[in-house]
Amino acid sequence: MAIIVYGFGMSGNCWKVSTILRLTGHAFTWIETDSNAGRTRTPEFLALNPNGKVPTVVLDDGTVLTESGAILLHFAEGSPWLPAPGLARTRVMEWLFFxxxxxxxxxxxxRNIVTYLRRKDAEIERVRQCWERGAQALDVMERRLAAHPFLTDAGPTVADIALVAYTQAAEEGGFDLAKWPGVRAWAARMLVLPGITPLPRAA
Amino acid sequence: MAIIVYGFGMSGNCWKVSTILRLTGHAFTWIETDSNAGRTRTPEFLALNPNGKVPTVVLDDGTVLTESGAILLHFAEGSPWLPAPGLARTRVMEWLFFxxxxxxxxxxxxRNIVTYLRRKDAEIERVRQCWERGAQALDVMERRLAAHPFLTDAGPTVADIALVAYTQAAEEGGFDLAKWPGVRAWAARMLVLPGITPLPRAA
Incomplete structure (x- = not known):
């Protein structure tokens, strides 16, 4: 029995998991689970993950893993995608929590409100707050990426996978990455690395 | 020169940092930095931490560390507060991201809106959402803590420090922990461990 990933195809959090599994050579079965349609709040799913979120991973011995950041770290341990403990690893952790x-x-x-739920007008106040705070996050990334190829000095790591997950599709939420050229160049650099397949865009 | 912690005394995120430093025997100097009064958005502070948040730590060689979860892990590495890599560590990571x-x-x-900013009536819709989602988080914790002494099977870890940081003061946000008896008993258990000093309450 292979690893099972309960994931939602449009979700960057779930994309992180399929990406690290491919990069570290793990076979897996994907079970499409639409959180926008309530499929993570059923009694069956909550028995698997009481927090009712995807991604949720089931290992071949039945062990359940949750939280995209924790799953990234679990499979990256011992690989070039996660530096050894010490300052280099702490830098990765800072970006994962950020x-x-x-x-x-x-x-x-x-992105979910504008492109997938199509409720931009109905939730315009919330979308405006997302635009303001999201721009601040992209500003923080730009300060680093304007002058460095990756988020940490350890080359591409799970930090870059975690941050590019939704940055690659930020325009679906109304962000114009032309305002953050370092971020845009970094995202392009990440998405052509061997073994990385970009997140699909809305039809 | 000792470790410097830029922290806000009422902040559970900052409490995590002083707690792990004490538990791992690190001396530090605390510089009180009131984020509610804008002290984390000054040009000087943003030069230190572009994301404008406390806690921010400066090591004796000038290295700056950010993100409370990353700081917890940095100082806990190699101590009993963080299990070795593998499933035990992954369980800690799941709770840190949760x-x-x-x-x-x-x-x-x-808690900040109700007790420190005193804007409960002005922001009642936001407070109500916090009550609903916060109760869900406490439900997830209760499922574990009703039958186990700590959040993971590795004994008390940085996961318990991270989660008790704000849980211990949840009543200042309007949560009645009597509804979550396993959580309440666990918080009491954590706060009497040697070296742990509870977060001060509002005057």
């Missing part, structure tokens, strides 16, 4: 607290809640949420 | 994405944005934010 992504979940200061980036994803604005850039991913704007 | 805290920053599904717990802190509701439980810490409700």
């Amino acid at each position: 992504e979940q607290y200061s980036h994803e809640p604005y850039i991913a949420v704007a | 805290e920053q994405y599904s717990h802190e944005p509701y439980i810490a934010v409700a």
Whole structure:
């Protein structure tokens, strides 16, 4: 029995998981689970992950893994995608927490409301807040990426995978990456690395 | 020159940092930095941490560390507060990301609005959302803590430090922990461990 990934195809958080599994040579079965349609809040799914979120991974011994950042780290351990403990690893951790607290809640949420739920007009106040805070997150990334090829000095790591997950589709949330040229060049650099397949865009 | 912590005394995120430093025997100097008064958005502070947040740590060689979760992991590495890589460490990581994405944005934010900014009536819609989502986070914790002494099977770890940071003061945000008896008992258990000093409450 292979690894099972409960994931939603449009989700950058789920894309992180399929990407690290491919990069580290793990076979997996993907079970499409549409969180926008309530499929992560069913009693069956909540029994698997009480927090009701994708991605959720089931290993071949039945062990369940949750939280995209933790799953990235789990499979990257011992690979070139995660530096050894010490300052180099701490730099990766800073970006992983930055992504979940200061980036994803604005850039991913704007994209979902605007392009997938199609509720931009109905939720314009929330979208405006996402634009403001998301721009701040992109500013922080630009300060680093204007002068460096990757987010940390360790070459491409799970930090870059985590941040490019939603940055690559930021325009679907109304962000124009031309304003952040270092970020845009970095995203392009990441998405042509061997083994990385870009997130599909809305039809 | 010792470690410098830029922190805000009422902040659970900053409490995590002083707690792990004490538990791992690191001396430090605390520089009080009131984010509610804009002290993390000054040009001087943004030069230190472009994301404009506390805690921010400066090591004795001038290295700057950000993100409370990353700082916890940095100082816990090699100590009993962080298990070795593998499933035990992954379980810690799951809770650290859960805290920053599904717990802190509701439980810490409700507390700040209600007790520190004193804007509950003015922001009642946001507070109500915090109550709903914060209760969901406490439900997820209760499922584990009703039957286990700590969040992971590795004994008390940085996961427990991260989650107790704001849970211990949840009542300042309007949560009644009597509804989550496993969580309440766990918080009491954490706060009497040697070297742990509870977060001060509002005067």
